[in-house]
Amino acid sequence: MLDNTHLHITTWVLGIVLFFIALALMKGANAKGAKIVHMILRLMYVLIIFTGGWLFFQFSSIDAALYGVKFLLGILVIGFMEMILVRTKKQKSVKVMWILFVIVLLATLYFGFSLPIGFDFLR
Numbered sequence: 001m002l003d004n005t006h007l008h009i010t011t012w013v014l015g016i017v018l019f020f021i022a023l024a025l026m027k028g029a030n031a032k033g034a035k036i037v038h039m040i041l042r043l044m045y046v047l048i049i050f051t052g053g054w055l056f057f058q059f060s061s062i063d064a065a066l067y068g069v070k071f072l073l074g075i076l077v078i079g080f081m082e083m084i085l086v087r088t089k090k091q092k093s094v095k096v097m098w099i100l101f102v103i104v105l106l107a108t109l110y111f112g113f114s115l116p117i118g119f120d121f122l123r
């Protein structure tokens with residue numbers, strides 16, 4: 001189960017969906033709902049890092065540099081999701097965060113789908 005990328009994909013897809021649900025609840029002024037979904041999302045961060053880290057420790061010797069970049073980018077995606085949520089809650093500006101989030105997410109998807117394990121349609 002942890003030897004292929006299916007569980008990792010499941011966790012980050014769920015993470016991104018929960019991120020948008022939490023944002024929508026925050027904007028809809030449903031503070032309690034947003035708080036609960038944000039908590040579940042934080043649990044999902046742990047699962048994303050665990051499944052990604054597991055793949056990393058198994059396969060990074062294939063190409064340590066590229067796997068290192070994938071690791072860093074994955075962590076950054078999580079960082080920007082968290083920054084956007086917390087800053088939206090505090091009603092601070094999130095424009096720059098959104099731009100960086102999109103760039104880092106696209107780069108992560110690119111690296112993930114071009115690295116040798118799992119789907120490689122961008123190689």
Ligand code: HEM
Binds near residue numbers: 009071116
């Ligand atoms: C929300 C954040 C993340 C996204 C969107 C993401 C996305 C992806 C994608 C698209 C793949 C390719 C799956 C496949 O080819 O079947 C992948 C694989 C992988 N991810 Fe992530 N990831 C994220 C976070 C992380 C983190 C935090 C780590 C490290 C702790 C990590 C490590 C890996 C590794 C080692 C692979 C295997 C690469 C390969 O295909 O050879 N990812 N990820």
